[in-house]
Amino acid sequence: MVLFDRKSLDGIKTPAAYWNVRFQARRDESLEVRQGVVEPPTGSEDFGVMVTVFHKGGQGYCATSDLSLSGLQAAFDEALEWAKVSSQKSITEFSGELHSIYKGQYESPYVIDWLTQNLSQKLERLRAASETLRVDPRIVDWSASCVGTLTEMMFVSSTGSENLQTTRHLSPNLSATAFENNDTEVRSLHRSGITRQVGAELLDQIQLDTIGSTIGEEAIELLLSPNCPTQKLDLLLDADQMLLQIHESIGHPIELDRILGDERNYAGTSFVSKDMFGTYQYGSELLNVSFDPTYSGETASYGFDDEGMKTEKTMLIEKGILKRGLGGALSSSRIGVDGVACSRACSWNRPPIDRMANLNLEPGQSTMGEMIANIELGVLMKTNCSWSIDDSRNKFQFGCEYGRMIRNGELKEVVRKPNYRGISADFWRDLKMVGNASTMDAFGTPYCGKGEPNQAINVGHASPACVFSNVQVFGGE
Amino acid sequence: MKDYFKKIINAIGSEVPTGVLFTCNFSAEESEFCRFNRGSIRQSGSVLQQGVNLCLIKGNRQAKTYQALSRNIENDGKELKRTIASLMDQLSLIPDDPFLHINEKVESSESISASKQLDLKKLCSDVIASTEGKDFVGILAGGQIYRGFANSFGQLNWYQSGTFSLDWSLYVRDDKAVKQSYAGFEWDRSFFEKKLSQGMEQLEIVSKPPRTVKPGAYRCYLAPAAVQELLEIISWGGFGKKSIATKNSSLIKLYDEGQSLSSKVKLVENTKGGLAPNFDDCGFIKPDELVLIDEGKAKGALVSARSAKEFDLASTGATSSEMPEALWLTSGTLPSGEVLKRLGTGFYVNNLWYVNFSDRQSGRLTGMTRFASFWVEDGKIAAPLNVMRFDDSIFNILGDHLEAFTDEAELMFSADTYEQRSTTCFKLPGALVSSINFTL
Numbered sequence: 001m002v003l004f005d006r007k008s009l010d011g012i013k014t015p016a017a018y019w020n021v022r023f024q025a026r027r028d029e030s031l032e033v034r035q036g037v038v039e040p041p042t043g044s045e046d047f048g049v050m051v052t053v054f055h056k057g058g059q060g061y062c063a064t065s066d067l068s069l070s071g072l073q074a075a076f077d078e079a080l081e082w083a084k085v086s087s088q089k090s091i092t093e094f095s096g097e098l099h100s101i102y103k104g105q106y107e108s109p110y111v112i113d114w115l116t117q118n119l120s121q122k123l124e125r126l127r128a129a130s131e132t133l134r135v136d137p138r139i140v141d142w143s144a145s146c147v148g149t150l151t152e153m154m155f156v157s158s159t160g161s162e163n164l165q166t167t168r169h170l171s172p173n174l175s176a177t178a179f180e181n182n183d184t185e186v187r188s189l190h191r192s193g194i195t196r197q198v199g200a201e202l203l204d205q206i207q208l209d210t211i212g213s214t215i216g217e218e219a220i221e222l223l224l225s226p227n228c229p230t231q232k233l234d235l236l237l238d239a240d241q242m243l244l245q246i247h248e249s250i251g252h253p254i255e256l257d258r259i260l261g262d263e264r265n266y267a268g269t270s271f272v273s274k275d276m277f278g279t280y281q282y283g284s285e286l287l288n289v290s291f292d293p294t295y296s297g298e299t300a301s302y303g304f305d306d307e308g309m310k311t312e313k314t315m316l317i318e319k320g321i322l323k324r325g326l327g328g329a330l331s332s333s334r335i336g337v338d339g340v341a342c343s344r345a346c347s348w349n350r351p352p353i354d355r356m357a358n359l360n361l362e363p364g365q366s367t368m369g370e371m372i373a374n375i376e377l378g379v380l381m382k383t384n385c386s387w388s389i390d391d392s393r394n395k396f397q398f399g400c401e402y403g404r405m406i407r408n409g410e411l412k413e414v415v416r417k418p419n420y421r422g423i424s425a426d427f428w429r430d431l432k433m434v435g436n437a438s439t440m441d442a443f444g445t446p447y448c449g450k451g452e453p454n455q456a457i458n459v460g461h462a463s464p465a466c467v468f469s470n471v472q473v474f475g476g477e
Numbered sequence: 478m479k480d481y482f483k484k485i486i487n488a489i490g491s492e493v494p495t496g497v498l499f500t501c502n503f504s505a506e507e508s509e510f511c512r513f514n515r516g517s518i519r520q521s522g523s524v525l526q527q528g529v530n531l532c533l534i535k536g537n538r539q540a541k542t543y544q545a546l547s548r549n550i551e552n553d554g555k556e557l558k559r560t561i562a563s564l565m566d567q568l569s570l571i572p573d574d575p576f577l578h579i580n581e582k583v584e585s586s587e588s589i590s591a592s593k594q595l596d597l598k599k600l601c602s603d604v605i606a607s608t609e610g611k612d613f614v615g616i617l618a619g620g621q622i623y624r625g626f627a628n629s630f631g632q633l634n635w636y637q638s639g640t641f642s643l644d645w646s647l648y649v650r651d652d653k654a655v656k657q658s659y660a661g662f663e664w665d666r667s668f669f670e671k672k673l674s675q676g677m678e679q680l681e682i683v684s685k686p687p688r689t690v691k692p693g694a695y696r697c698y699l700a701p702a703a704v705q706e707l708l709e710i711i712s713w714g715g716f717g718k719k720s721i722a723t724k725n726s727s728l729i730k731l732y733d734e735g736q737s738l739s740s741k742v743k744l745v746e747n748t749k750g751g752l753a754p755n756f757d758d759c760g761f762i763k764p765d766e767l768v769l770i771d772e773g774k775a776k777g778a779l780v781s782a783r784s785a786k787e788f789d790l791a792s793t794g795a796t797s798s799e800m801p802e803a804l805w806l807t808s809g810t811l812p813s814g815e816v817l818k819r820l821g822t823g824f825y826v827n828n829l830w831y832v833n834f835s836d837r838q839s840g841r842l843t844g845m846t847r848f849a850s851f852w853v854e855d856g857k858i859a860a861p862l863n864v865m866r867f868d869d870s871i872f873n874i875l876g877d878h879l880e881a882f883t884d885e886a887e888l889m890f891s892a893d894t895y896e897q898r899s900t901t902c903f904k905l906p907g908a909l910v911s912s913i914n915f916t917l
Contacts, residue, residue: 043542061522476836
């Protein structure tokens with residue numbers, strides 16, 4: 001993999017008041033076995049730098065994969081030209097003083113490096129895992145896949161910040177499609193929600209070799225089940241659906257750049273306004289939400305954001321009260337609200353913007369059994385498969401792969417195509433029970449889309465299972 | 478850039494061992510982006526990126542990788558040598574691929590869209606000056622896009638296009654805004670300012686007190702941009718052969734179960750009229766036109782090279798995602814000037830947002846109204862609409878409930894810039910629908 005030498009910047013000349021250089025090299029390996037056929041292994045090796053300069057209050061960037069002195073000098077010069085354009089009418093006065101100086105390193109925890117394992121053995125393991133999905137002839141499509149990623153990042157600034165970060169991600173998935181009598185049901189291993197900074201040891205932890213039969217059986221079970229009923233009742237969301245609920249109706253609404261209006265043309269605005277921080281009752285007193293890039297092994301853990309700021313665990317919502325926003329140093333300065341080190345870019349060719357990183361819901365006191373026992377009439381939903389929310393992040397509708405009725409405190413029949421809808425501002429206030437650590441799991445997605453130009457980035461959400469009262473649920477056709 | 482691509486091909490050709498075939502997809506762009514908020518510049522800069530998707534084939538085995546390039550042919554040659562060695566190692570470790578399928582018939586082509594060199598920095602200055610005093614937010618993107626294909630058989634395809642796109646919103650307050658766009662090959666400031674003036678006129682209506690409407694079924698007019706949102710989600714596997722065969726298509730009832738859309742619906746993948754290259758990543762050439770739905774009935778599917786082999790069909794040159802890249806919906810008979818009159822009382826929806834599936838296999842969709850959408854009474858706009866969630870089947874919206882398409886279709890370029898600037902486009906009319914179910 002191409003690496004960046006700090007000495008490459010020796011000899012660079014620029015009149016810019018501040019500059020930073022962010023290098024990223026990334027290697028991916030994507031493996032899949034579908035219906036017993038090994039799909040062609042697909043790799044990727046990408047690399048480049050983004051040079052950002054502040055000049056006369058303006059900002060400009062240039063991204064290039066020409067790492068020669070002349071290539072880097074050309075990037076500095078081009079970034080400067082953009083800063084001059086920006087300085088004509090900039091949204092804010094860009095200053096290097098926004099960013100504190102940090103030096104350090106970060107590396108993902110791992111035991112066994114997946115990418116260096118024998119390819120034949122990896123494919124054979126996936127082939128065997130995929131076969132466990134086919135529990136019935138009504139399984140018409142089945143696959144096992146795993147994406148491994150190694151990323152090397154270096155950040156250097158004119159003010160003396162410098163950090164090196166190495167991350168290793170692994171994203172395994174299993175999926176089974178069942179079909180009979182014009183009905184299709186899909187069941188998967190958390191719908192690619194397992195995306196973690198970890199080594200090959202993860203596959204043993206999630207029982208990749210044997211869990212497929214349960215997934216296949218649940219797909220068949222769904223085929224034979226009635227639709228989720230249409231009514232208002234208690235809703236128990238498992239951790240792999242809490243992932244999406246937290247992401248869409250807490251994470252995005254409290255992003256400071258949305259509140260500042262930067263995202264209004266694309267990702268949208270927010271029902272949250274500046275004056276709400278410190279006083280707004282976002283949810284019930286059971287709601288405690290943290291920004292935590294220090295959570296070991298979670299998808300979006302890191303030591304420094306892409307503007308060089310050091311991370312730490314920070315509570316954003318405590319006992320239901322909104323305390324802080326999700327915004328990097330720049331947004332925090334622009335709006336006058338405390339933020340966190342979350343200015344991130346999806347790659348070397350996109351500029352950093354406010355991002356969630358790991359946004360986690362802190363565990364409560366209840367076991368899964370206690371939560372089920374407490375529900376007179378409700379439904380348990382697992383594994384997100386559909387998501388839709390308005391551009392202010394208020395009116396939402398989410399769908400899950402798998403549902404199960406709860407009656408008089410006991411799990412009952414399976415229901416298919418479970419969906420629910422609500423309004424963020426009300427929904428979290430109806431948070432009735434929060435699971436304890438035994439119900440907690442860390443999920444994430446590499447596909448959070450935002451920004452202009454567009455960026456899809458990885459975000460993590462660790463959460464316990466939770467119960468919400470009086471939620472409108474419904475099923476399919 | 479084409480000369481650079483040829484040098485890359487030569488470097489690859491000299492390293493690939495005898496008896497091993499290769500295909501090489503080249504993509505590059507010289508892009509400039511300027512992001513605006515409140516009529517000021519938020520972020521601006523340039524991105525120079527290039528790389529190849531290289532596939533080596535030995536017998537019935539294939540291994541693929543993407544390799545970023547630096548434009549320094551000496552350094553790139555070293556990287557490619559290492560990449561090829563790595564792929565050769567992989568070929569010895571993987572089984573035969575029963576669905577290996579590459580184009581062995583040499584079909585070279587070249588498409589270069591003539592355009593003047595755009596000065597995006599000058600365009601930015603124009604935009605700042607023209608939007609003075611306005612709450613203008615959006616993205617200007619432009620520059621050259623390059624795509625190439627080459628293989629061991631000597632095929633060479635080249636595509637080059639220089640375009641810009643300005644995608645923006647004018648806001649009055651909160652979520653009340655007018656959405657507009659302007660894309661093309663040459664910038665005309667007076668045209669942009671004319672569009673801005675039209676937007677400001679609409680903004681006057683948007684600034685009126687909004688109407689909150691109770692959930693229920695309402696007559697609707699969906700403007701072309703709203704129709705695009707519906708078709709984009711349907712395109713997500715809907716027309717792809719693999720999705721259809723594995724029962725995952727949202728149009729499975731159309732393709733497999735004899736259900737129909739309105740006979741007014743004719744959808745065509747119009748490669749000739751679109752912006753995207755006319756070759757796929759295996760070297761197959763796309764037909765100029767491929768009819769997907771005709772008179773409301775399934776007519777064709779998008780078939781990638783791999784699906785063609787798996788399902789014993791001819792490839793339509795579709796990419797591996799089997800998504801349309803130039804979707805044309807045939808216009809109808811409703812004069813655009815009569816839309817409000819024919820709508821009578823109901824919703825005039827300019828934009829939809831975040832459309833997804835309530836029940837994918839039934840074609841049931843949900844999504845939100847966004848930007849300038851209005852409550853219309855007796856053929857006149859009564860008030861801007863507070864956002865509403867719809868939940869209804871595509872077999873209703875473009876089926877039994879479809880009353881008419883407008884007589885004019887609008888050409889719309891995708892503003893997507895995930896990883897690289899999109900070359901996808903749509904040409905779509907507006908749709909008058911007798912009833913759409915709104916739930917929240």
